[in-house]
Amino acid sequence: MDNTKKATSLSTLGEFGLIEHVTHQIKLKNASTIKGVGDDAAVLDYADKQQVVTTDLLVEGIHFNLMYVPLKHLGYKAVMVNLSDVFAMNAQPKQITVSLAISSKFSVEAIDELYEGIYLACEKYGVDLIGGDTTSSVTGLVISVTALGEVEKGKAVYRSGARVNDLICVSGDLGGAYMGLQLLERENEVFKVNPNVQPQLEGYDYILERQLKPEARGDVTKALKTIDVTPTAMIDISDGLSSDLLHICKASNVGCNIYEEKIPLDYQTKRFADELSINPLVAALNGGEDYELLFTIPLADHDKIKNDPDITIIGHITEQQEGANLVTALGSAIPLQAQGWNPLKKN
Amino acid sequence: MDNTKKATSLSTLGEFGLIEHVTHQIKLKNASTIKGVGDDAAVLDYADKQQVVTTDLLVEGIHFNLMYVPLKHLGYKAVMVNLSDVFAMNAQPKQITVSLAISSKFSVEAIDELYEGIYLACEKYGVDLIGGDTTSSVTGLVISVTALGEVEKGKAVYRSGARVNDLICVSGDLGGAYMGLQLLERENEVFKVNPNVQPQLEGYDYILERQLKPEARGDVTKALKTIDVTPTAMIDISDGLSSDLLHICKASNVGCNIYEEKIPLDYQTKRFADELSINPLVAALNGGEDYELLFTIPLADHDKIKNDPDITIIGHITEQQEGANLVTALGSAIPLQAQGWNPLKKN
Known part of the structure; x- marks a missing residue:
């Protein structure tokens, strides 16, 4: 942290003062937002649209380490992980609520940085911040975001719609967020031993960005609409492929x-x-946090997507009794296992 | 805690197992809930109704002390504080999401108790649990609840609608939740000194219930509709009158x-x-957590509500320049001050 920065104690504002401080500049962008921050609840009007609702809880020491995650990036990512779920339903995000539990070590300026990232995400994705709750925490920072989005009636895409012979597609690339985390953790260990050593991050800007500033793939669902492809099933990759x-x-x-x-x-x-002698496939399969979209499409749509450089067909759906398998380069089938990020099992 | 109880480690279930364990018995009650738990997001259809959204974050050590708050009551209350906000908008609660950060000290049985309270609240108020997030916590328990509710188009009641000469009304009675907390804290102090002393709670069941198991006043908004009274402004009393x-x-x-x-x-x-030599008025004004409704009605509606034993007219709205005052029994006016519960100022 830059020690020359001004650090104003949260106690100078209090809860209502802080809420006013971080929300006074909000300009509502969506017609469905009738009333945002400032009452017992926000009021929305989705008219003839259906709505999706999703929520995620981020806990310091579990989901992020403030030693190497800038607060602005954290705010951005906290919104992104929720918007990713909205897109994975084939919906368009419209509103979020943000609740924070903050320990007294945080300054007003630190909270401002966090909200800078939150508002940047809102601006970029056309989302209104409509409410939340702000309280203190005995120990670390807790961020709870709920996102709401709209979808045409009956157009939500569930996990349950995949059919035999459907193609399995994934957007972007996988495993980068996990490798970015390994890099940050390595440099953090070095820093703890000798704070004067400059971190060795050169040449790894992409995987760092994958970890610190992921983007929810609304561009992918939009592109699919443009080429008239509706996924039969869809999920975002948060726990690993x-x-x-x-x-x-x-x-x-x-x-x-x-x-x-x-x-x-x-x-x-x-x-x-390679540098860490890890198989990158393991990062892709079990690393998680890539926030790419994993979806299935009818075989008949193959020609529509085959030339999209951002979508890769990685396999196909089979009968249930055949199991879920990874077929290796040598042709052997290995059963897929859910070794994704499972915080409760780690305890 | 009863040490004879079975304590199954959360690690035996893992995150997905725990989610399945606590949600498998859900039966959706509301037509507006199209899809609940089990996908990237829930799907809702509010048709021609508007929607309200509110959220609250409860943090162990700040909002509750597990030394004397039973987990079932905590789950119930976590839902109630959100439903109270929904009713304060003149809306009807329909869905909630519940996110938990849990430390490894919790057993599956403890989480079951928490959810027992959550489901009891859902059952009693006709609300569907539609989603959430479950993760681990480095230290204490964190509960984040978001509630969604429906209101006829244009019928939401805001804080901003009070007009000069409106009557100020409050439901139920005030200060009880605060006095209940004082009682629990006193007995907890005694217990810490000598765990063999039985707590002295007799004769105080009402204030204990006000603190441990508050009820959101949907019955009041319903009664007001029945007698054709629409509040001009409304808020729930969470921080104190x-x-x-x-x-x-x-x-x-x-x-x-x-x-x-x-x-x-x-x-x-x-x-x-009286026992603690506190003025009970201070508890009513600044204690908070009563979750009663505070609302204003046109003077013309006086006759409609004057015989309701559960609603008390406590004053009236004046011009802004006259300020906000408490008029004492002796006739002097004391300016009201926001000394309500403010966790961030306490730090």
């Missing part, structure tokens, strides 16, 4: 085959995995 | 006079305040 594909298989009562050599990996992901 | 009435005055650009001798106090509130 294995875990999230198994969610689709379980909800749809189907099996799957995905192919090792088809899984999209970025050059930096592969290079840093 | 002073603070919450000042919110109405500020949002409505008005002043107010409320009368000391009109403020409804229960016998137990007065008796225990």
Whole structure:
């Protein structure tokens, strides 16, 4: 942290003062937001649209480490993980609420940085901040975000719609967020031993951004609409490809085959995995936090998406009794396992 | 805690197992809930109704002390504080999401108790649990609840609608929750010194219930509809009468006079305040957590509500420049101050 920065104690504002301080500049953007911050509840009007609601809780020491995560990035990411769920329903995000539990070590300026990231995300994705709750915390920072979005009646895409022979597609590339985290943790360990050593982050800007500033893939759902492809099932990759594909298989009562050599990996992901002697495929399958979209489409739509450089077909849906498998480059089938990020099992 | 109880480690279930464990018995009650727990987001359809959204964050060590708050009561109350906000908008609660951060000290049985209270609240108030997030916590328990409710188009009641000469009304009685907390804290102190001393709680069941198991006053908004009274402004009393009435005055650009001798106090509130040599009026004005409704109605509606034993007229709205005042029994006017519960100022 830059010690030259001004640090105003939160106690100078109090709860209502802080709420006023961080929300006074809000300009509502969406017609569905009738009343935002400032009453017992926000008021919304979705007219003839259906609505999706999703929520995520981020806890200091579990989901983020303030030693190496800038607060602005944290605010941005806290919104992004929720918008990603909204897009994964084939919906358009419209509103969020943000609740914070803050320890007294935080200054007003620190909270401002956090909200800078939150508002940047709102601005970029056309979302209104409509409410929340602000309280103190005995120990670390807790961020709870709820996102609301709209979808045409009957157009929500569930995990349960995958059918046998559907193609399994993924946007972007996988494993980068996990490798970015490994890099940050390595440099943090070095810093703890010698605070004067400059972190070695050069050449790894992409995987760092994947970890620190992920983008929810609304551009992908929009592109699919443009080419008139409606996924039969969709989920966002937050726990890792294995875990999230198994969610689709379980909800749809189907099996799957995905192919090792088809899984999209970025050059930096592969290079840093190599540096750490990790198989980058493990990062893609079990790393999580990529916030890419994993979806299935009818085989008949193959020609519509085959030339999209941002979408990769990684396999296909099979009968349930065939199981969920990763087919290796050598042709052997290995059952997929949900080894995704599971905080409760780690305890 | 009863040490004979079974204590199953959360690690035996993991995150997805725990979610399945606590949500498998959900039966959706509301037509507006299209899809509940089990996908990236819930899907709702409010048709021609408007919607209200509110959220609250409860943090162990700040909002509750597990030394004397049973988990079932905590779950119930976490829902109630949100439903109270929904009713304060003149809306009907329909859905909630519940997110938990849990430390490893909790057993599956403890989480079951918490959810027992959550489901009891959902059952009693006709609300669907539609989603949430479950993660681990480095230290204490954190509960984040978001509630959604429906209201006829244009019928939401804001804090901003109070007009000069409106009557100021409050449901139930005030200060009880605060006195209940004082009682629990006193007995907890005694217990810490000598765990073998039985707590002295006899005769104080009402104020204990006010603190541990508050009820959101949907019965009051329903009764007002029945007698065809629409409040001009409304808020729920969570921070104390002073603070919450000042919110109405500020949002409505008005002043107010409320009368000391009109403020409804229960016998137990007065008796225990007397025991502690506290003025019970202070508990009513600044104690908070009563979750009663504070609302204003046109003077013309006086006859409609004057015989309701559960509603007390405590004063009236004045011009803004007259300020917000408590008029004492002796006739002097004391400016109201927002000394309500403010966790961030306490730090």
